[in-house]
Amino acid sequence: MSQDPQSHPTPDPDGPESGATAGGPEGESSVNTRGVVPRSIIAAGAAWLRPGPHSDVVISSRVRLARNLGDHDFPHRSTSRQREQLLAVCQLTLRGLPPLSEPGASATDLASVQPVASAPTPPKAAPGSSKAARATKASTLPQGVKPPEPSAEPLPAQQYVWVNMHKLGQLDKTLLVERHLISKEHAKGTEPRGLYFTLPDERLAIMVNEEDHLRIQVIRPGLALGQAISQIDQVDDDIEHQLNYAFLPRLGYLTACPTNVGVGARLSVMLHLPGLRLTGDIEKVRRAAKDMSLAVRGYYGENSESVADLYQLSNQTTLGKSEADLRREIEVEIVPQIVDYERKARRDLRDKKRRHLDDHVFRALGLLRSARLLSPEDALANLSLVRLGIVTGLIDDIAEQQATQLMLLTQPAHLQRYLGVELDQQRRREVRADLVRQQLGGN
Amino acid sequence: MHSCDLCGNPATIHETAVLNGKKLERHLCQRCAVKMGMVVNEVVPVAAMLQQMLGPAEAETTPDIDSVKYCPTCRTTFGKFRSTGLFGCPHCYVAFAQQLMPLLERYHEGGANHIGKVPRRAGAGMKPQPGPAPRNSQSDGAGASSSPATDAHRDICGPAELSPQERLARVMALRNQLEMAIASEDYRAAASLRDELINLGDPELPRSTRRARPANPSADPAS
Numbered sequence: 001m002s003q004d005p006q007s008h009p010t011p012d013p014d015g016p017e018s019g020a021t022a023g024g025p026e027g028e029s030s031v032n033t034r035g036v037v038p039r040s041i042i043a044a045g046a047a048w049l050r051p052g053p054h055s056d057v058v059i060s061s062r063v064r065l066a067r068n069l070g071d072h073d074f075p076h077r078s079t080s081r082q083r084e085q086l087l088a089v090c091q092l093t094l095r096g097l098p099p100l101s102e103p104g105a106s107a108t109d110l111a112s113v114q115p116v117a118s119a120p121t122p123p124k125a126a127p128g129s130s131k132a133a134r135a136t137k138a139s140t141l142p143q144g145v146k147p148p149e150p151s152a153e154p155l156p157a158q159q160y161v162w163v164n165m166h167k168l169g170q171l172d173k174t175l176l177v178e179r180h181l182i183s184k185e186h187a188k189g190t191e192p193r194g195l196y197f198t199l200p201d202e203r204l205a206i207m208v209n210e211e212d213h214l215r216i217q218v219i220r221p222g223l224a225l226g227q228a229i230s231q232i233d234q235v236d237d238d239i240e241h242q243l244n245y246a247f248l249p250r251l252g253y254l255t256a257c258p259t260n261v262g263v264g265a266r267l268s269v270m271l272h273l274p275g276l277r278l279t280g281d282i283e284k285v286r287r288a289a290k291d292m293s294l295a296v297r298g299y300y301g302e303n304s305e306s307v308a309d310l311y312q313l314s315n316q317t318t319l320g321k322s323e324a325d326l327r328r329e330i331e332v333e334i335v336p337q338i339v340d341y342e343r344k345a346r347r348d349l350r351d352k353k354r355r356h357l358d359d360h361v362f363r364a365l366g367l368l369r370s371a372r373l374l375s376p377e378d379a380l381a382n383l384s385l386v387r388l389g390i391v392t393g394l395i396d397d398i399a400e401q402q403a404t405q406l407m408l409l410t411q412p413a414h415l416q417r418y419l420g421v422e423l424d425q426q427r428r429r430e431v432r433a434d435l436v437r438q439q440l441g442g443n
Numbered sequence: 444m445h446s447c448d449l450c451g452n453p454a455t456i457h458e459t460a461v462l463n464g465k466k467l468e469r470h471l472c473q474r475c476a477v478k479m480g481m482v483v484n485e486v487v488p489v490a491a492m493l494q495q496m497l498g499p500a501e502a503e504t505t506p507d508i509d510s511v512k513y514c515p516t517c518r519t520t521f522g523k524f525r526s527t528g529l530f531g532c533p534h535c536y537v538a539f540a541q542q543l544m545p546l547l548e549r550y551h552e553g554g555a556n557h558i559g560k561v562p563r564r565a566g567a568g569m570k571p572q573p574g575p576a577p578r579n580s581q582s583d584g585a586g587a588s589s590s591p592a593t594d595a596h597r598d599i600c601g602p603a604e605l606s607p608q609e610r611l612a613r614v615m616a617l618r619n620q621l622e623m624a625i626a627s628e629d630y631r632a633a634a635s636l637r638d639e640l641i642n643l644g645d646p647e648l649p650r651s652t653r654r655a656r657p658a659n660p661s662a663d664p665a666s
Contacts, residue, residue: 070533073517077531211529230631233560240562246533250599252557254533258543259550261536263559293552319547320554322639324620324632
């Protein structure tokens with residue numbers, strides 16, 4: 001069943017009732033008053049900063065797919081009206097997406113995949129039943145979620161949220177950038193743009209009308225690219241079932257910029273490498289990555305400097321290698337080596353240069369526990385060393401999660417949304433210092 | 444001490460790439476490396492990098508026939524692409540096939556053929572456009588124009604063409620990955636690896652794991 005998106009102006013009657021977006025901040029006014037991410041979730045911390053495989057070194061794994069619709073101009077070439085139309089088409093499609101399967105629950109879809117001789121998965125063989133099931137599930141979601149008191153009650157069940165980016169306030173845009181749900185470019189644009197993401201885990205985020213029509217992202221804690229790939233693959237299949245992707249067999253998925261053509265996939269891991277920075281070996285990592293034509297970037301992607309000893313490692317080429325090849329290069333060939341290398345650096349520092357390491361770590365802790373004014377850069381740089389102190393066992397009265405989540409919570413928009421007030425830069429430095437002192441048991 | 448592969452001056456940039464199991468070495472002087480569009484600085488914005496590869500449009504001394512070429516679908520000129528690094532629409536890939544292929548190979552380090560995921564309805568999203576018609580990209584061929592396509596158009600619209608060696612290397616690698624995926628009970632990965640093997644027409648794939656993929660005209664395992 002093929003649908004020409006443009007010849008499909010009437011909403012799919014099943015769409016809105018499917019309930020997949022129930023409770024999401026659909027109305028722009030509610031977005032502005034309540035914040036695009038509920039405060040309870042900000043307070044609980046980002047899911048992708050939680051512990052995961054090798055998360056002493058690998059903070060998170062992310063996969064991003066660039067996808068475009070075949071018979072539409074790319075967003076930068078589109079008129080405002082065309083962008084609006086595309087937004088409407090994508091919103092309709094995305095809100096009908098089935099819930100993401102839990103990573104642990106992959107056994108349930110074993111049955112559908114294991115008998116490899118069977119015919120291709122029938123295109124939504126029983127739409128009625130699955131939609132009904134979805135609707136039932138969605139109806140149990142809390143409607144119009146009120147932000148509960150921080151950590152007062154369990155987080156709401158998984159739901160999808162649609163955001164009209166161009167109508168969103170600056171504070172929320174910055175918050176989404178800080179949370180890695182959108183790119184800086186997506187936050188800047190004033191033309192019609194959208195964001196679709198899952199709460200409470202924020203595992204899936206889809207930017208509409210960024211450089212490409214769709215930029216689909218799955219982000220997971222720790223080293224988990226394989227898991228992220230199989231989840232994004234599923235989402236991609238579900239979307240492709242309804243929209244016609246621009247694709248040529250020879251060149252793969254066609255993207256606005258030819259540097260993404262092919263698989264259209266960017267696989268990246270965020271690494272925390274304070275040990276290698278202190279031993280002065282960080283350049284070796286850069287060189288090793290470069291030899292494998294992987295890009296090393298700072299915390300916020302393209303052109304950003306490394307802050308808090310956080311580095312993003314990602315593939316540069318997208319044509320001529322499959323998704324599995326790219327994953328293997330990063331997850332199997334290079335990252336385990338870097339992880340070993342960083343752990344060795346930390347051990348060496350602890351065993352052979354203890355005084356040196358103690359000095360770095362406890363100065364940082366002392367600063368965070370005493371400062372009365374704190375810039376976001378100061379907070380990050382010192383939290384990085386405190387995290388190092390915790391994972392090497394030097395600091396035992398602070399939990400790793402506390403230091404890690406503070407890295408995000410001390411960012412400007414997070415700070416303001418967490419405290420529920422808008423503050424100027426000077427006031428932010430004051431309350432940032434107060435928050436950090438309070439959380440790290442300072443005086 | 445190596446000398447530059449291109450001009451013979453002392454080489455300052457040495458690059459080793461492993462391509463299909465073969466080790467390739469490149470030695471270039473700074474000037475040629477920049478000309479080749481190799482990333483010399485730590486991070487170069489994509490548009491700047493493309494510009495570096497292509498040379499600035501306005502620096503041409505003779506009127507440049509390429510830069511006034513335009514895509515019949517969205518009217519983006521090649522000059523515009525040069526300055527922004529962005530195409531206007533998916534059909535630009537076909538319209539600028541000739542100029543694009545060498546650029547792609549350089550940027551993707553030799554990669555010129557898509558390997559990896561294929562949407563089930565590959566080609567359904569691209570209607571034939573005026574001008575050189577995309578061949579093979581339409582399963583039904585409906586409306587395909589009969590105007591003669593250039594080699595570049597044929598290349599870009601045709602299926603990925605691996606050399607026999609490339610294909611064999613690919614099949615071997617995929618079989619290994621498939622075994623590993625099955626061993627680790629990652630059936631989702633296994634299914635996509637199997638699909639890719641079918642696409643490549645792996646003759647040794649057990650019959651029971653084959654299945655029809657009607658959406659992809661270039662992937663008939665029997666042929």
